[in-house]
Amino acid sequence: MAVNEPYKMEILDSIKEDPITIYHIGNEWWDLCAGPHVETTGKINNKAFQLESVAGAYWRGDEKKPMLQRIYGTAWENEEQLKAYLHFKEEAKRRDHRRIGQDLDLFSIQEEAGGGLVFWHPKGAIVRHIIEDSWRKTHIEHGYDLLFTPHVARADLWKISGHLDFYKENMYDQMEIEDELYQLRPMNCPYHILVYKRKLHSYRDFPIRVAELGTVYRYELSGSLHGLFRVRGFTQDDAHIFCLEDQIKDEIRGVLDLTEEILLQFGFSKYEVNLSTRPEKAVGDDDIWEKATVALKDALDDKGWSYQIDEGGGAFYGPKIDLKIEDSLGRKWQCSTIQVDFNLPNRFDITYVDSNSEKRRPIMIHRAVLGSLERFFGVLIEHYAGDFPLWLAPIQARVLPVTDTQLGYCNEVVGKLKSNGIRAEVCHGERLPKLIRNAEKQKIPLMAVVGLKEVETHSVTVRSRFGGELGTMKIDEFISSIQQAIKNRTL
Numbered sequence: 001m002a003v004n005e006p007y008k009m010e011i012l013d014s015i016k017e018d019p020i021t022i023y024h025i026g027n028e029w030w031d032l033c034a035g036p037h038v039e040t041t042g043k044i045n046n047k048a049f050q051l052e053s054v055a056g057a058y059w060r061g062d063e064k065k066p067m068l069q070r071i072y073g074t075a076w077e078n079e080e081q082l083k084a085y086l087h088f089k090e091e092a093k094r095r096d097h098r099r100i101g102q103d104l105d106l107f108s109i110q111e112e113a114g115g116g117l118v119f120w121h122p123k124g125a126i127v128r129h130i131i132e133d134s135w136r137k138t139h140i141e142h143g144y145d146l147l148f149t150p151h152v153a154r155a156d157l158w159k160i161s162g163h164l165d166f167y168k169e170n171m172y173d174q175m176e177i178e179d180e181l182y183q184l185r186p187m188n189c190p191y192h193i194l195v196y197k198r199k200l201h202s203y204r205d206f207p208i209r210v211a212e213l214g215t216v217y218r219y220e221l222s223g224s225l226h227g228l229f230r231v232r233g234f235t236q237d238d239a240h241i242f243c244l245e246d247q248i249k250d251e252i253r254g255v256l257d258l259t260e261e262i263l264l265q266f267g268f269s270k271y272e273v274n275l276s277t278r279p280e281k282a283v284g285d286d287d288i289w290e291k292a293t294v295a296l297k298d299a300l301d302d303k304g305w306s307y308q309i310d311e312g313g314g315a316f317y318g319p320k321i322d323l324k325i326e327d328s329l330g331r332k333w334q335c336s337t338i339q340v341d342f343n344l345p346n347r348f349d350i351t352y353v354d355s356n357s358e359k360r361r362p363i364m365i366h367r368a369v370l371g372s373l374e375r376f377f378g379v380l381i382e383h384y385a386g387d388f389p390l391w392l393a394p395i396q397a398r399v400l401p402v403t404d405t406q407l408g409y410c411n412e413v414v415g416k417l418k419s420n421g422i423r424a425e426v427c428h429g430e431r432l433p434k435l436i437r438n439a440e441k442q443k444i445p446l447m448a449v450v451g452l453k454e455v456e457t458h459s460v461t462v463r464s465r466f467g468g469e470l471g472t473m474k475i476d477e478f479i480s481s482i483q484q485a486i487k488n489r490t491l
Contacts, residue, residue: 007059008032048076050086061223091329097381098227104386104442106394107228107377116225116232118374123394126423127380128373130392132213134265135237135370139211142258144239147212149191155181160347161190170218188214188238189341189366193348196242201352206362207247211239213373228378235373241365242350248292248363252299252321252338259336259369263325265489266380267389270326273305276313283317284342292340292363293319317343327383335376339366387465390445391486397424398444399460400435402451404428409455413448413475420479440465448478 001009011032012020023035031037038044052072059065076082101107106124109115120128136146155174158164163171167186174181185191192210201208215235224230243251263269275296278289296319300307307321314320318340324332341364351359370376380388390396397417399410410426417424427435432449439447448460460478462470473481 044075045078047079048082050074050082058221058223061221063222088329092331092382095329095382095385096227097229097378100381100386101227104394106381109225109227109231114232115222116220116230118228118231118233124377126394127388127392128377131266131370131373131377135213135262138258138262138265139239142209142254144209144211147192147195147210147214149188149195149212149214150185151215151217152182152184153190155183157190157194158183158186161187161344162347163187163190170220172217172219184217185214186216186218188212188216188236189240189344190348192238192240193344193350193364197348197350201242201362203244203352203354203360205352207241207243207251209239209241211237214238228374228381231372231374234375237368237370237373239367241367242362243365245288245291245363248295248340248365249298249302251365252296253302255338255365255367256299256303256305256321259323262369263336266392267383268325268327271305272324272326272332273300273307274310274313274322274324275300275307276310276315276320276322278314278319279312279316281316282314283346288342289319292342296321296338296340315339315341317341325379327379328385329382333375333379335371335379336369337367337371340364341366387443388445389489390482391489393423393443393445395423395425395442395444396482396486397422397446397448398439398442399424399426399448399450400432400439401426401428402432402449406450406452406455410450413450413460416475417479417482420483422479422482436463446482 020032021034022030023033023037024030025037025039029037050073052074055070055072056067057070059068074082074085076085101124104123105121106127107121108119109117110119113119139146152175155164158171163186171186172184174183176182191214192212195210196208213235215233217233220230220232225232241251241255263271275293277293282289300321320337320339322334323336324334325336326332345361345364350362350364352362354360380392388394399413399417401407401410407426407428410428414424414426427439430438436447436449443465445465447463449463450460454460454472457472457474459472459474461472462478464470470481
């Protein structure tokens, strides 16, 4: 108060737990910080230090609070480390999903509609469709039943689930409909429980696996919104497994296998895995916590994945496994999570009938593989720098006429490609070199050039972004090569 630091006073007031740390250097300098700090700036290598930018930022990300100036800088041990960092930063900037999303016309955030709400454009929507189709196919193969549930529910549902008690600041205001209060959903879990409760279950029914690509809505401060990575409305690849205690390990192992299968499809093979155990405040007795934690460990050991244990880092309702994927720049992104839940089954009083005709409480497992589709799409864009592999590219082949006199034949080629499940289009109206350059900028994997010779021989001359000139091919040969490349996930 004496030195007029109102923001630090606010931070101090918000700290409810000891210790509060203040770092000192002699009697000359101190700050509300854990430290450490160098004694003088002279100890920083001036060839390994750089101020980067200045930006305005709302205090604590809240647009109702004052706008402050934020200075960004970086310091390293030596000049080589600084150069490596700056190169990394430039590459990350080149891959920024917000810029690429605009350049390739994949998605937008329309301020007229509101911040943090994603509009999927036709090309982005095609990629999402491919992701969703692959996700659904894989889940059905792994024994999941698919669900579709509402986006709103009576507010009472969120009282039962506990979200109104523990999560209210992240939920939108309630709305009154015919004298009843309704609320946009922030989670899918209660809906899946209601589907479970629709009928009586026997122990013979387990495991029960349900999955949904469910859109949820969470309030985020406008200052914290960031492209596809932090939004207010997003779709989770949510699934819930209801099982018996002795089925936990096998179900977790099944989720790990499913997770690996799906992530590998999209080119992610390096993971960081953490197992979080019981915190101080938790629901459920010691015995079930021990069984569940051992089951998670055994499943990870059985899978052969290395992992770190985060002691006491679990949710209050159960232990969990978190998986971060590593992208092409070596950055790690939180995507997959597997959580055992001892809380919601009690809150919703869900039961099954055991072999002695007595009612018992099932185990509930929450799990997501991709996390949010919006965020995962953003990660995909940056991982590939918008240069999607052939099977995932929104437009797989662009047919280019040398002159407009070949346009009729080009349309025939596109029609045949589309009838064989290949995403293709014609582009014309410019000189051929510019058409090729535009296709390169749009990161189209394949270009099929058509001149008089190609029309006469019912062929196309193929150019690949990844393989250069591939020569002249008959239409059926071109189609066959694309289908084979998609099947093998090559190109």
